[in-house]
Amino acid sequence: MEHLIELRDVYKIYQMGDEAVHALDGISLTVDPGEFVAIVGQSGSGKSTAMNIIGCLDVPTSGTYHLAGVDVSTMDDDQQAEIRNKMLGFIFQQYNLIPKLNVLENVELPLLYGGVSASERHRRAMEALERVGLADKCKNLPSQLSGGQQQRVSIARALAGKPSVILADEPTGALDSRTGREVLGFLQKLNAEGDTVVLITHDNSIAVKARRIVRLQDGRIIYDGDAHDPRAVVQPEDEAAAGEAREVLNV
Numbered sequence: 280m281e282h283l284i285e286l287r288d289v290y291k292i293y294q295m296g297d298e299a300v301h302a303l304d305g306i307s308l309t310v311d312p313g314e315f316v317a318i319v320g321q322s323g324s325g326k327s328t329a330m331n332i333i334g335c336l337d338v339p340t341s342g343t344y345h346l347a348g349v350d351v352s353t354m355d356d357d358q359q360a361e362i363r364n365k366m367l368g369f370i371f372q373q374y375n376l377i378p379k380l381n382v383l384e385n386v387e388l389p390l391l392y393g394g395v396s397a398s399e400r401h402r403r404a405m406e407a408l409e410r411v412g413l414a415d416k417c418k419n420l421p422s423q424l425s426g427g428q429q430q431r432v433s434i435a436r437a438l439a440g441k442p443s444v445i446l447a448d449e450p451t452g453a454l455d456s457r458t459g460r461e462v463l464g465f466l467q468k469l470n471a472e473g474d475t476v477v478l479i480t481h482d483n484s485i486a487v488k489a490r491r492i493v494r495l496q497d498g499r500i501i502y503d504g505d506a507h508d509p510r511a512v513v514q515p516e517d518e519a520a521a522g523e524a525r526e527v528l529n530v
């Protein structure tokens with residue numbers, strides 16, 4: 280079977296004066312349709328670098344990346360932009376909603392760039408807003424919504440493009456823990472309905488809500504497997520964290 284995401288031996292190396300920083304140090308990873316994967320790791324471990332490559336916002340220094348069978352690792356900026364618009368839905372910590380546009384217009388915006396007709400834009404945007412339970416707020420401005428609702432609008436905006444993959448980089452980072460859990464619940468619901476989700480978080484209690492965890496350390500994958508294995512959330516030698524992890528996991 281063809282993988283949806285396939286990274287093979289991916290390096291991202293930044294030359295900083297005399298020093299070569301290996302932000303990604305040889306990563307191989309596959310994600311299949313319908314998966315819910317959390318990428319975790321400490322600050323500086325390479326999560327955002329990995330997300331930028333998976334999200335076609337950046338290319339590897341070496342190695343290959345195939346998205347739905349297409350080699351995207353050597354594409355230029357325009358080709359990457361087209362792939363992003365067609366195949367990827369982004370959710371960020373900052374919702375990046377445009378304050379002057381209402382909720383509906385915000386959700387329609389990427390479709391406008393994608394050349395979708397006005398009536399189809401409206402239909403798809405309303406459908407996406409219904410999925411996140413915000414159809415009744417479609418005429419509100421972002422400032423007239425709570426933080427959690429704003430994040431749900433940004434989820435709707437990602438969904439309206441009918442992406443093959445939803446990429447979320449610390450989507451709950453700006454929210455209090457209850458609202459964060461709510462937004463996470465939405466991602467779980469979308470996954471249950473068939474969407475593929477790749478989530479970045481440094482928060483173990485969030486990560487365990489995914490089905491699979493990929494743990495990065497110093498640009499390498501040190502764990503890839505079941506989210507409910509204690510090894511998913513701790514480094515093997517870290518005993519204090521292991522206790523905490525067992526608590527989070529209830530094991």
Ligand SMILES: Nc1ncnc2c1ncn2[C@@H]1O[C@H](COP(=O)(O)OP(=O)(O)OP(=O)(O)O)[C@@H](O)[C@H]1O
Pocket residue numbers: 293295300301302320321322323324325326327328329481
């Ligand atoms: N543009 C860049 N130039 C030089 N070094 C960079 C650049 N971007 C990232 N790095 C380095 O690559 C490593 C990985 O960074 P990355 O942003 O992927 O970490 P992260 O896991 O997302 O961290 P955080 O949890 O703090 O967001 C870090 O050591 C960082 O300093």
Ligand SMILES: [Mg+2]
Pocket residue numbers: 326327328
């Ligand atoms: Mg980061």
